[in-house]
Amino acid sequence: xxxxxxxxxxxxxxxxRPDWSDVKPVPEDDGPTPVVVIxxxxxxxxxxxxxxxxxxxxxxxxxxxxxxxxxxxxxxxNYTVWQYRRELLKALGTDLRSELDYVESVIRLxxxxxxxxxxxxxxxxxxxxxxxxxxxxxxxLLQDPKNYHAWQHxxxxxxxxxxxxxxxxxxxSLLTEDVRNNSAWxxxxxxxxxxxxxxxxxxxxxxxxxxEKIKFVKNNESAWNYLRGVLIHDKRGLNGNxxxxxxxxxxxxxxxxxxxLLAFIIDACEDAxxxxxxxxxxxxxxxxxxxxxxxxxxxxxxxxxxKYLSNRFQKYKSENGDNHSV
Amino acid sequence: MNxxxxxxxAQRQHSKYFMRFLNxxxxxxxxxxxxxxxxxxxxxSGLDVLGSLSSISIELRNRIIDWIYRLQVxxxxxxxxxxxxxxxxxxxxxxxxxxxxxxxxxxxxxxxxTGLCILLTLGxxxxxxxxxxIIEGVKALQTExxxxxxxxxxxxxxxxxxxxxxxxxxxxxxxxxxxxxxxxDYIMKSIAYDYGIAQFPELESHGGTTFCALATLSLTNxxxxxxxxxxxxxxxxxxxxxxxxxxxxxNKPVDTCYSFWVGASLxxxxxxxxxxxxxxxxxxxxxxxxxxxxxxxxxDTCTDPMHTYLGLAGLSLIGESGxxxxxxxxxxxxxxxxxxxxxxxxxxxxx
Numbered sequence: 001x002x003x004x005x006x007x008x009x010x011x012x013x014x015x016x017r018p019d020w021s022d023v024k025p026v027p028e029d030d031g032p033t034p035v036v037v038i039x040x041x042x043x044x045x046x047x048x049x050x051x052x053x054x055x056x057x058x059x060x061x062x063x064x065x066x067x068x069x070x071x072x073x074x075x076x077x078n079y080t081v082w083q084y085r086r087e088l089l090k091a092l093g094t095d096l097r098s099e100l101d102y103v104e105s106v107i108r109l110x111x112x113x114x115x116x117x118x119x120x121x122x123x124x125x126x127x128x129x130x131x132x133x134x135x136x137x138x139x140x141l142l143q144d145p146k147n148y149h150a151w152q153h154x155x156x157x158x159x160x161x162x163x164x165x166x167x168x169x170x171x172x173s174l175l176t177e178d179v180r181n182n183s184a185w186x187x188x189x190x191x192x193x194x195x196x197x198x199x200x201x202x203x204x205x206x207x208x209x210x211x212e213k214i215k216f217v218k219n220n221e222s223a224w225n226y227l228r229g230v231l232i233h234d235k236r237g238l239n240g241n242x243x244x245x246x247x248x249x250x251x252x253x254x255x256x257x258x259x260x261l262l263a264f265i266i267d268a269c270e271d272a273x274x275x276x277x278x279x280x281x282x283x284x285x286x287x288x289x290x291x292x293x294x295x296x297x298x299x300x301x302x303x304x305x306x307k308y309l310s311n312r313f314q315k316y317k318s319e320n321g322d323n324h325s326v
Numbered sequence: 327m328n329x330x331x332x333x334x335x336a337q338r339q340h341s342k343y344f345m346r347f348l349n350x351x352x353x354x355x356x357x358x359x360x361x362x363x364x365x366x367x368x369x370x371s372g373l374d375v376l377g378s379l380s381s382i383s384i385e386l387r388n389r390i391i392d393w394i395y396r397l398q399v400x401x402x403x404x405x406x407x408x409x410x411x412x413x414x415x416x417x418x419x420x421x422x423x424x425x426x427x428x429x430x431x432x433x434x435x436x437x438x439x440t441g442l443c444i445l446l447t448l449g450x451x452x453x454x455x456x457x458x459x460i461i462e463g464v465k466a467l468q469t470e471x472x473x474x475x476x477x478x479x480x481x482x483x484x485x486x487x488x489x490x491x492x493x494x495x496x497x498x499x500x501x502x503x504x505x506x507x508x509x510x511d512y513i514m515k516s517i518a519y520d521y522g523i524a525q526f527p528e529l530e531s532h533g534g535t536t537f538c539a540l541a542t543l544s545l546t547n548x549x550x551x552x553x554x555x556x557x558x559x560x561x562x563x564x565x566x567x568x569x570x571x572x573x574x575x576x577n578k579p580v581d582t583c584y585s586f587w588v589g590a591s592l593x594x595x596x597x598x599x600x601x602x603x604x605x606x607x608x609x610x611x612x613x614x615x616x617x618x619x620x621x622x623x624x625x626d627t628c629t630d631p632m633h634t635y636l637g638l639a640g641l642s643l644i645g646e647s648g649x650x651x652x653x654x655x656x657x658x659x660x661x662x663x664x665x666x667x668x669x670x671x672x673x674x675x676x677x
Binding site: 029036080117152 | 358
């Protein structure tokens, strides 16, 4: 957030305002040895000198409420200003609906500020009215689809007030817009975890959905991670779902070498080994081949990691006899 | 750009850069008004990593220490209540209050954590720290869910402050204000389906919060609560963050600060050596301003103290020559950590 100019037209310093003449400003006392001193504008100093004064006097008045607006405008990250503002709202019985509008306008200016979203949340809790939260966060997410604050507020409102009905459509629209939007994939998981549930039918539906998205962009970590997350709810594990297995094998046969595909097959091999399936060594050999391919060709930046994984499979193979040949 | 000429640490410029921030900042940084202690931390610890702590004169050192101590909130004189104790981030509301509104003057966990880091780095013996009061202040901020709020005065609670609370408890060698079991449960619930760790249960995995969670588990000796599957999943998730430098989330742009957040997370899991140091290093150097010092998040953008410090700390993790070793959990140098250990011994002998 940038500092406001001293020369905004019509601005009158608090120290020059007749209706504030009864208040003695309280300058910041930074002690005899200040460091990391911010050379604040004159306006900033003036507003905060008066803010300190009303805070110290515990003045609960309309003019104090207005003053907190000026203080917020100069530094929306000052949590004491927001806390005092909330105390004022309570003491003055201010219309909280207009406060919702106000904080919405501040969120528009500072959508990545912790304090503004916290203020919003407290207001919604006070009002027990979440009817604008989906729209508000949607607007913030249309501007920045990965805004963590907006997602956090949205999840909070949805969980607290049960607002799940239309979320899957919203998530779908975000993924149609950008299939690599990891936040949207995470939200999809959130909806199923809390609302739709992970019935066998739903798991199968989500798998089909995800495979379609992977077909469209194969080198998309978010979709592959989601697939893995859905399969947590499939009792057959990573390697037991026929639809997934044949999808992966077909991609592989068609020469797709996305590191995420190869990593998925490696994990499926590991899953098979862990389940003590008969062809453990065969799976280990395949995993080693894929690790080596990743290390030397398809994901060289993680060469050391894939070699590390390869060694783990080597160890398994040598401990369990490698008389099977491929 | 992999131009070797630029892959050289502009040590002198970075030292000057931090020295400037210790002095006076432009009004454009007014939004950092309540968190000046963190800027002091980036600068002081940054100078330490650079091996340039001697740039800080004895006089300046004492000024910084005295300034930090002035921000310590003391127990209530009348009731003895310690719930507001800790360090403030600046003197913006460092004023006297009456009984009704005194909670506006309260410590903030991130400021207490970074304030203590500064004192340790400058070789202070923490003798003026009211340890019991600070621990009571930490205790007052742990929530039902197991995470921590930043302050008593109306703030959000999340993984960041779990980390700060853990660092404070570790540095003061007193865990009586930190319920380890509840915090560990919170961390476990925040592990996502992709094995990364989020700010809050069910949110998206994030490199910064994954660091906070892993460092906390390490400081509380709870890393063994992670299953092998979770540890291997975390290693994979963290290593996949490397593009050249590191990104904080899948499909997000690379950013200098994640060379520390993700790098330190990997270091805590003894797996940093599985990453590609050369690419990481090149990226961080692309964000270096060799003329006036500092690092930025992206090449050719504005530098700031946080990215400068974390860029250097990230380089230190991969053994960049000319930089002091960093302790990944606390994010201070090993030198400062050794000083802390000697204080712990001293306290043990005193009790």
